[in-house]
Amino acid sequence: MIQVQDIHKSFGALEVIKGVSFEVKKGEVVCIIGPSGSGKSTILRCINGLESYQRGAISIEGAKVDIADRSITDIRTQVSMVFQRFNLFPHRTALENVMEGPVFVKKVSRAHARDEAAALLDKVGLGSKLGVYPAKLSGGQQQRVAIARALAMHPKAILFDEPTSALDPELVGEVLAVMRDVAAEGMTMVVVTHEMEFARAVADRVLFLEGGTIVEQGPPQDVLRNPQHPRTQDFLHRIIHPME
Amino acid sequence: MGFWGRAADYLPLLMEGVWLTLVITFFSVVLSTLLGFVWAVMAWTRIPVLVAISRGFVMIIRGIPIIVQLFYIYFVMPEIGINLTAMQAGIIGLGVAYSAYQAENFRAGIDAIDKGQIEAAHSIGMTDQLVMRRVILPQAIRIVLPPFGNTIIMILKDSSLVSTITVAELTRQGQLIAASTFDNMTVFTLVALIYLALSLPLTFLTRHLEKRYSQP
Ligand SMILES: Nc1ncnc2c1ncn2[C@@H]1O[C@H](COP(=O)(O)OP(=O)(O)OP(=O)(O)O)[C@@H](O)[C@H]1O
Ligand SMILES: [Mg+2]
Numbered sequence: 362m363i364q365v366q367d368i369h370k371s372f373g374a375l376e377v378i379k380g381v382s383f384e385v386k387k388g389e390v391v392c393i394i395g396p397s398g399s400g401k402s403t404i405l406r407c408i409n410g411l412e413s414y415q416r417g418a419i420s421i422e423g424a425k426v427d428i429a430d431r432s433i434t435d436i437r438t439q440v441s442m443v444f445q446r447f448n449l450f451p452h453r454t455a456l457e458n459v460m461e462g463p464v465f466v467k468k469v470s471r472a473h474a475r476d477e478a479a480a481l482l483d484k485v486g487l488g489s490k491l492g493v494y495p496a497k498l499s500g501g502q503q504q505r506v507a508i509a510r511a512l513a514m515h516p517k518a519i520l521f522d523e524p525t526s527a528l529d530p531e532l533v534g535e536v537l538a539v540m541r542d543v544a545a546e547g548m549t550m551v552v553v554t555h556e557m558e559f560a561r562a563v564a565d566r567v568l569f570l571e572g573g574t575i576v577e578q579g580p581p582q583d584v585l586r587n588p589q590h591p592r593t594q595d596f597l598h599r600i601i602h603p604m605e
Numbered sequence: 606m607g608f609w610g611r612a613a614d615y616l617p618l619l620m621e622g623v624w625l626t627l628v629i630t631f632f633s634v635v636l637s638t639l640l641g642f643v644w645a646v647m648a649w650t651r652i653p654v655l656v657a658i659s660r661g662f663v664m665i666i667r668g669i670p671i672i673v674q675l676f677y678i679y680f681v682m683p684e685i686g687i688n689l690t691a692m693q694a695g696i697i698g699l700g701v702a703y704s705a706y707q708a709e710n711f712r713a714g715i716d717a718i719d720k721g722q723i724e725a726a727h728s729i730g731m732t733d734q735l736v737m738r739r740v741i742l743p744q745a746i747r748i749v750l751p752p753f754g755n756t757i758i759m760i761l762k763d764s765s766l767v768s769t770i771t772v773a774e775l776t777r778q779g780q781l782i783a784a785s786t787f788d789n790m791t792v793f794t795l796v797a798l799i800y801l802a803l804s805l806p807l808t809f810l811t812r813h814l815e816k817r818y819s820q821p
Contacts, residue, residue, distance in 0.1 A: 438730030450725070451744070
């Protein structure tokens with residue numbers, strides 16, 4: 362469903378993506394791991410058309426992702442994104458945050474959008490917080506609203522960029538649980554994460570990215586338990602034994 | 606005849622001036638707001654030509670005294686075939702001059718909105734136009750409103766500058782009365798009090814807005 366072919370991306374003279382190719386099939390969950398600055402966010406942002414790329418091609422079910430083309434807003438409605446810092450609209454309630462896309466982008470009727478938003482918030486465990494503003498929600502709750510907001514677009518895929526990295530440790534679990542549910546319902550997902558447990562349990566495939574290239578990829582039991590490349594081994598070692 | 610007696614004599618003429626002052630202020634506020642918003646949005650688009658035009662314009666306008674801009678519009682424009690009444694020239698002059706200050710204010714308001722939200726809005730397929738309307742403006746207005754109140758007060762006071770291009774607003778009416786009666790004391794005290802009476806409510810309104818919008 363998502364095709365990434367030999368993508369290159371530079372910021373000025375700095376080349377941050379140096380020829381990345383991978384494919385995500387419908388219903389697949391792909392986790393991207395890798396050190397800071399390796400280009401994980403940049404790849405997600407390219408897939409969602411928030412960032413342009415200089416070479417290569419990205420397509421969603423055959424439709425090319427081209428930031429300069431009018432079709433880009435269409436593509437963005439088909440691929441939702443969940444951000445590290447939640448990025449909720451602070452001037453709108455949880456319910457309004459979730460309704461915003463359906464009502465104003467997809468032109469769904471307000472009544473229908475409201476019912477569905479309420480149902481989605483209920484599903485992520487926030488049925489009692491519909492009228493609450495983001496400032497009054499914990500980080501974990503905000504991120505669950507953000508996931509509901511993404512789901513409300515009925516996207517073909519959801520991209521998660523370190524969705525739990527900004528959370529207090531005790532709030533990580535509630536967000537991962539929701540993500541696991543979403544995955545179980547067959548949603549196509551690309552997840553940048555440092556949560557190895559989640560990757561092991563939920564991912565169909567893990568990509569290890571470093572220096573703008575995919576160093577190693579495969580099923581989680583291979584990449585995470587038995588990495589072949591010394592760089593992957595080193596990275597995983599540092600994640601698992603951060604004090605060494 | 607005491608102060609109040611003489612004041613009562615001058616008041617009808619001064620009130621004619623007050624009316625013109627209010628008209629000029631009103632239309633200058635409207636014009637400067639619309640234009641200022643245009644400059645701010647042009648700067649926001651990040652389209653190089655538009656950004657350059659907006660920046661250049663704001664820089665030029667801010668670098669020239671308003672009174673000189675008024676002279677330019679009223680006295681120079683006719684030489685290139687553009688004839689404006691003194692009122693029109695005054696409103697356009699003040700409106701354009703203040704649009705530069707308004708633009709700065711609007712730009713600050715727009716810039717204050719967290720970029721992450723704008724990305725989130727884009728990521729659910731919002732066009733730039735929709736992002737502006739649904740995400741940026743509703744939040745920017747809280748930031749922009751208190752300084753906007755101050756701008757209205759400044760425009761009200763600076764509307765006295767159009768007295769120099771023959772518009773018989775409050776200040777000019779005062780000058781005319783003073784010139785014929787030599788009663789500078791009464792006339793200009795009265796003129797000052799009237800400006801104060803007009804601007805004080807705006808000052809209180811601005812304070813109120815500042816308080817109301819300082820907490821999220
Ligand atoms: N807008 C930008 N302008 C210039 N350089 C950028 C920009 N965005 C990212 N970069 C650079 O691109 C590289 C890759 O960034 P990216 O955010 O994709 O890394 P990441 O793998 O997501 O890292 P992290 O784990 O810290 O989020 C970094 O060196 C970063 O400094
Ligand atoms: Mg990142």
